[in-house]
Amino acid sequence: MSDLGAGLRYLGRGQRWAFGHGRWYGFGLLPALVAFVLYAAALTALAYGADDIAAWATPFADDWSDFWRDALRVTFAALLWAAGLALAVLTFTAVTLLVGDPFYEKLSEEVEKSEGGCPPGSDAPWWRQLWRSLLDSLYVLGRALLFTVPLFVLGFVPVLGQTVVPVLGFCVSGYFLAAELTSVAMQRREIPVRERLALLRARRSLVLGFGVPLVLCFLVPFVAVLLMPGAVAGAALLVRDVADGHRDAPAAVPPPAQQASPAHPAPPHLPGPPRR
Template sequence: MRDFGVGFGYLMKGQRWVAGHGRWFGFGLLPGLVTLVLYAAALFGLVTFADDLIAWATPFADDWSSPWLETFRGALTALLFALGLFLSVITFTAVTLLVGQPFYESLSEQVDRTEGGDVPSSGLSLWRELWISARDSLRILLRVVLWGVLLFACGFIPVVGQTAVPLIGFCVSGFFLTEELTAVAMQRRGIDLKRRLRLLRARRTAVLGFGVPLVLAFLVPFVAVFLMPGAVAGATLMARELAPAPDTGSGDVPGDAAPGEDGSVAAGAAPPPVAWPEPGQGPRR
C-alpha cells in the first residue's frame, strides 16, 4: 500500500505544480474543453437511444412476461451505459492527448525544465509524433475493448458481477489511463509502447495509486477537463522516476565503445566515463 500512496502523491504533486503555474494550467485546459463537448454529445446519444438499442439487440425477449422483460433489459441497459463510461474514461484521455499533443508536450517539457536536469526531446516532427501517439492509442484502445468485453460478460455472474467486476474495471481503467498520461513524457525519452508497459507493470501498485483516483474523479462531469493539466504534470514527474535517463549528445551508451568522428567505433576503445550526480542531486535526465 505504500507504493499506492507514492502514485497518489505524484498525482497531487502534478496538481500542485499547475496550481503554482497558472499560465500553464490555462494553456492545458483548451484541449480538454474541445474533447468534452464531443464526449458530452456522444454520452447524451447513448443515454437517449440505449433502450432502443437493447430492445433491437434482444428480440428473443419480446414475449417474456413482466417483470422478467423489464429486469433483463434494464440490467443490459445499465451494463451498456457502464461500458460506455468505462470506454469514455480511457478514450477521453487518449483523444484529449491527441488533440492537445502540442499543448501537453510543451507543458511536460516545462515540468522537466523546472525540476532540473536535461529536458529530453524526441527529435521527431509534430506529424511523426502525432502518428506515433495515434498508433499507440489505438493499440491501447484494443486492449481496453478486450477487457471491457470480458468484464461486461463477467457482469452477469451473480454477486461477483456486482462486486469484484466493478473493482477490477476501475483498476484496469486506472492502469491504462496512467499509461496514456505518462506516454507524453516517455515518448520524448524514446521509450516505445512495449517498454512503457513493462516499466509500468514493474510499479503496478504505484500506477494504480495514480490512475484509480483519477478515474473516479473523471466520473464527475467536467472534473476531467480541470484535472488534465495537473495529471499530465504528475505523470511527467512519475515518468522521471520510472524511465531511465535518455541518451543525449553523440548518442553514446554507457559501457559501449566511444564512436569516432565518422561515427564508427574503434576496436578495443575504452567505454566513456559515467557522469555520476553530485551529492544531493537526483539522477540526470
C-alpha cells in the same frame, strides 16, 4: 501499499504544480474542454438510445413476462451505458492528448525543466509524432479492451457483477489511463509503447495509485477537464521515477572468467619449467 501511496502523491504533486503555474494550467485546459464537449454529447446520445439498443439486442425476450423482459433490458441498458462511460474514461485522455499534443508536450517539458532537466526529445516532424501517438494510443486501447470486454460480460453474473467486477473495472481503467498520460514523457525519451507498458507493469501498484483515484475523479462531470493539466504534470513526475530510474540502474556485471565458483572451481596452479 507504499507504492500506492507514492502514486497518489505524484497525482497530488502534479495538481499542485499545475495550479501553481496559472499560465500553463490555462494552456492545458483548452484541449480537455474541447474533448469534454464531444464526449458529453456522445454519452447523452447513448443514454437516450440505450433502451432501443437493449430491445434490438434481446429479441429473444419478446415473449417473456413483462417483469423479466424489462429487468433484462434495463440491466442491459445500464451496463451498456456503464461500458460507454468506461470506454469514454479510457479514451478521453488519448483523444485529449491527440487534440492537444503541442499543448501537453510543452506543459510536460516545463514540469521536467522545473525538476532539474528535460530530455531533448525527438527531431521528427510534428505530423510524424502525431501519427506515432495515434498508433500507440490504439495499441494501448486494444490492450485495455482485452480486459474491458470480458468484464462487461461478467457484469451480468449476479453478485459478482455488482461487487468484484466494478472494482476490477476501476483498476483496469486507472492502469491504462496512467499509461496514456505517461505517454507524453515516455515518447520524449524515445521509449517504444511495448517497453512503456513493461515499465509500468513492473511498478503496477505505483501506477494504480496514480490512475485509479484519477478515474474516480473523472467520473464527476467536468472534473476531468479541471484535472487534466495536473494529471499530465503528475505523469511527467511519475515517468522520472519509473523510466529514468529503470534506465539509470547499473547493469549486472558478470564475474571475471578466471574467478572461481563452487560449480566451476579454478584449476590448480601448476608450476612452470624452472628458469635457467
